[in-house]
Amino acid sequence: MTETNPTDSQTTVTELKAVVQKFVDERDWNSFHNPKNLAMSLAIETAELMEHFQWLTPEEALVVKDDPSRKHAVGEEVADCLSYLLAIASKLEIDLATTLRAKMIRNAVKYPVPDGGTANPSEK
Template identity: 45%
Template sequence: MSTAPADTLTQLRDLTRAFAAERDWQQFHTPKNLAMALSVEVAELAEHFQWLPTGAPEELDERKREGIRHELADVLLYLVQLADRTDVDLRAAALEKLALNAEKYPVAQVRGDARKYDEY
């Protein structure tokens, strides 16, 4: 008998819910606070790339890689919590956005072109 793999975003949601509940932090996890925390974590992620020529793997030592890994995790966890608090199915929203972007940026028209859709 084969079982479908667990939805990892749902698992992360459940783990972040439990983590916050154990600490009685749900009261602080308003959509506004989570959005602000998310933006702070994105800025902390960007700091690891600041002043590097490109941020390519060969420019990153182990300390930077670890910092990037931890900040990416923080970004993901806050994003999952924000989606949870705003009743957004993050996976479905991402798939919807990919489909919209595919319409907005048809391959034949934009391949190899970095301009925004309203610039071509």
């Protein structure tokens, strides 16, 4: 029997949190998974993700998706970042869906769509 992995559209945030927690529990790493250590680990993994794009032009960065090897390597770092983010949210009992939606509402107020088009967020 072939096992299939559910895609983004078939998976809840709660299920992803459970995948990470099961991994941590199986290795008895809970004593190391406190908010400080998790935030530091997230920062380290984010730097590793940035390394894949260092010195690339914006156009070159976009074509990473067309190179299976490079896309896989970037995906590995994205997964590491996501796992630490999910672990932080779990540890601090943050509901990611509610928090993200509320943040996007605040961002929409802070960065309204300009009349007649889009704006560069760095211009704010």
